[in-house]
Each structure stands twice: as C-alpha cells, then as structure tokens.
Amino acid sequence: MYVPIKFVYLQPKKKYYMKAFVFPGQGAQFTGMGKDLYESNELAHNMFELANDILGFRITDIMFNGTDEDLRKTNVTQPAVFLHSVISCLTNCGDIVPDMTAGHSLGEFSALVVAKALSFDDGLRLVSKRAMAMQKCCESNPSTMAAVLGLEDVLVEEICAKINGVVVPANYNCPGQLVISGTSEAIDEACALLKEAGAKRAIKLPVGGAFHSPLMEPARKELEVAIAATQYNVPVCPVYQNVDAKPHLSAEELKTNSIAQLTSPVRWTKSVQNMIADGATEFMEFGPGQVLRGLIHKIDKNVTTN
Numbered sequence: 001m002y003v004p005i006k007f008v009y010l011q012p013k014k015k016y017y018m019k020a021f022v023f024p025g026q027g028a029q030f031t032g033m034g035k036d037l038y039e040s041n042e043l044a045h046n047m048f049e050l051a052n053d054i055l056g057f058r059i060t061d062i063m064f065n066g067t068d069e070d071l072r073k074t075n076v077t078q079p080a081v082f083l084h085s086v087i088s089c090l091t092n093c094g095d096i097v098p099d100m101t102a103g104h105s106l107g108e109f110s111a112l113v114v115a116k117a118l119s120f121d122d123g124l125r126l127v128s129k130r131a132m133a134m135q136k137c138c139e140s141n142p143s144t145m146a147a148v149l150g151l152e153d154v155l156v157e158e159i160c161a162k163i164n165g166v167v168v169p170a171n172y173n174c175p176g177q178l179v180i181s182g183t184s185e186a187i188d189e190a191c192a193l194l195k196e197a198g199a200k201r202a203i204k205l206p207v208g209g210a211f212h213s214p215l216m217e218p219a220r221k222e223l224e225v226a227i228a229a230t231q232y233n234v235p236v237c238p239v240y241q242n243v244d245a246k247p248h249l250s251a252e253e254l255k256t257n258s259i260a261q262l263t264s265p266v267r268w269t270k271s272v273q274n275m276i277a278d279g280a281t282e283f284m285e286f287g288p289g290q291v292l293r294g295l296i297h298k299i300d301k302n303v304t305t306n
Contacts, residue, residue, distance in 0.1 A: 018099040018100070018279040018280050018282070019096075019098050019099050019100075019280070019281075020275050021089060021102075021286060022101070022102050022284070022285050023085045023086075023089075023101075023102075023107035023108075023111050023114070023285070023287050024081065024085065024104055024106075024107050024285065024287045025103065025105035025106040025107045026074075026077050026105065028081055028287060028289035028291055029071045029072075029080055029084075029288055030288055030289070031063075031065070031066060031067065032064060033064075033084045033288045034060070034063050034064065034080075034083065034084045037084075037088060037091060041091045043087075043091050044087050044091045047083075047086075047090075047120065048060050048083065048087065051079070051124055054125060054128075055079060059076060059080060059083070062080070063076075063084070074131045074134060074135040074138075075128070075131050075135060078106050078130060078134075079124060079127050079128050081107075081288060082109055082110055082123065082124060082127045083124070085103075085110040085287030085288075086110050086113050086114060086120065086286075088287065089287075090114070092286070097236055097237060098115070099237055100237050100238045100239070100247065100275055100280060101114055101239050101240070102240040102272075102275065104242075104292060105171070105211070105261075105266050107287065107292075108241060108258070108261060109127050109258075110287065111239050111240075112232075112235070112239060112254065112258070114286075115235035115236055115237050115238075115239050116235055116236045117232055117234070117239060117254050118233070125226070125230075126227060126230060129222070130219075133219040133222040133223050134211065134216065134219045134262070135208070136219065136222075137219040138208040138209030139208075141215055141218075142208075142209075143166075143182060143187075143210035143213070143215050144181075144182075144183075144184050144187050144205065144207060145170060145180065145181045145187070145205045145207050145211060146179065146187050146190070146191050146202060146203060146204045146205060147179050147201065147203055148178050148180060148191075148199050148201070148202045149199060149200045150199050150200030151194060151197060151198060151199045153169070153172060153269075155197060156180065156194065159190060159193050159197060160182075160190055162193075163189050163190055164186075165189065166182040166183050166210070166213065166214060166215055167180055167183070167187055167189075167190045168180065168181055168212075168213050168214070169181075169265050170210070170211060170212035170213055170265050170266065172265060172268055172270065173266075173269065174269055174295045174299050175269065175298060175299065177298070181213035181215075182213055182215065183210070183215070187204060188204075190202070191203070191204065212261075212262065212263065212264060212265050212266055214263055220260075223259065223262060224259045227255055227258055227259050228259075232251040232252070232258075233251055234250070235249060235251075235254065239254060240271045240275055241257040241258075241261070242257075242261050242265075242267055243261055243267070245270035246274065247274070268295065269299055272295075272299045272300065273299060273300070280303065281304065282303065282304040282305070282306065283296050283303060283305045283306070285305065285306070293305040293306075
C-alpha cells in the first residue's frame, strides 16, 4: 500500500532581542555630569530644574561646576547619580520600554523610576532621604568597606564568618570581585586573612560607612518610614532587585525589597546571570561612567553592552 509522505516545512525560529536597562550606584559621579543634557534638551532642563525645587538647593550647580569633594558629599552624590541616570535614559530612549531593568545599589531606584514603579518626584525624594539617613548612620557608627579581588565568593564568605566582629559580603560585583563591609577593625582582620588565602587584592575603600551591612540598620529603619508612605506602582517590566537577584512585578514586593536593600548585599552577579537566563541579549547602561558594562562583560562575554 502506498502512503503519501507529508512534508512539514518548519519556519525558522525568530531571534528575539531583549533589552535590559541598568543603572550605576554611588561612586560613578564626576564634575560636569548632566551639563550637556541640561543645555541641549528641554525635557532634561525641566527635570533638572524640578529636582532643584524638590531638593531645596541647586544640585545642578554642584553637578556641573562643583569640585570632586563637593560631589562626594552623600546628600549630593546619591541624588546626582540618580538624576543623571534617569534623565539620560528618559531623554535618550523616549518611549522605548525596556524588557527588564536593574540597578546597582542606589541605581535600583533609577531602575524603579524607569520601570514606572516610582514617579520621578517620589524616586528623587526617597534617594535624598536614603542619602541623609546613610550619612547620619555613618557619622554615628564609623565603619568601612574593602574590595576583594581574585577569590571565590564562597571562600570570602567563609573567612568573614570566622571573624569575631561585624564583617559581611556587601557587593557581589562579578566573579572574582566582591566588596566586604563592616567595622574598621573587622575589615582590617578580614583583609589580612583574605590576603593569606590568596586574594590578589584586599584593600579598604575610601567610603564613610559599612553600606549593605547590619550596621546600616538605623538608616534602614528611617528609610522604611519614608518608603511605607510612598506610592509604588506595578512596573511596566520586571525589576531585578538587589536583595534576591530575582525579577519582581508586584508593587508590594518592590517596596519590601527597597527597604531591605540597605542591610542586604547587592547580588549583582546573580542579577545579571538571571536577566541573561530570562532572555536579555543587550544591556544598556544609563548614568555616569561605564562601570556596569565592565562588570557585565566579566560575568558573560557573549552579551552586548551599550
């Protein structure tokens, strides 16, 4: 018996490109940041002037013409980086909606605004409140951070856990690069042990406090009050948050994680890996500098960064 053969022609699979918008944190600032946008773009000009009104001082004068020392003041640094990040994204991308967003530490608030989980006004107010709460915490409880290069995360975690004092992993930046946070004495002890264990570098950073550690608890409590009183919305795309590196679309989850962030580590390596696993093929960094592009390439060399 002859059975006709039925040919099935398969259509080639479409290749989808998913854009992830990412935003840097404190430390990326530089004198002159945002000045070109302010002078050349009406939307940017209006947003910067609105920010001056909200903050109650002309942060643009410091951003555009201030000294490095002026820009390092926490009440200036964090709002300045936030403003440059958000305004550069909104003016350059227009109506383009990202497929996902994420930010490193402070940058998470930029990611929330771009994803429309927070309004620009509320985002700026929270960032300003966050900066002042952290500064107050640093002044009342001196502490510091240190960068550790060339060791596996697990080994750094084990060494920190052995020390009789507050020292914890704070920023999981990329494979082989982890920042620890704690009291000055505990950081000194940890750096010595980490070097003995084979770290290429274990060096204290020029920061005023132990960010993303239990020592930020007073700042977390202060920020919690402000966040609780702020309207969070359902975002237009998933926001991969620092505390668990997972995508979130629930306004309540976004709010809860924003509060927990100050005393929890920044899981940047895992965040990028999860975004890639979920389809991200291109990462676009908005804000001063290109720090995140470098970290992303160290996490996965196959993705495109801009």
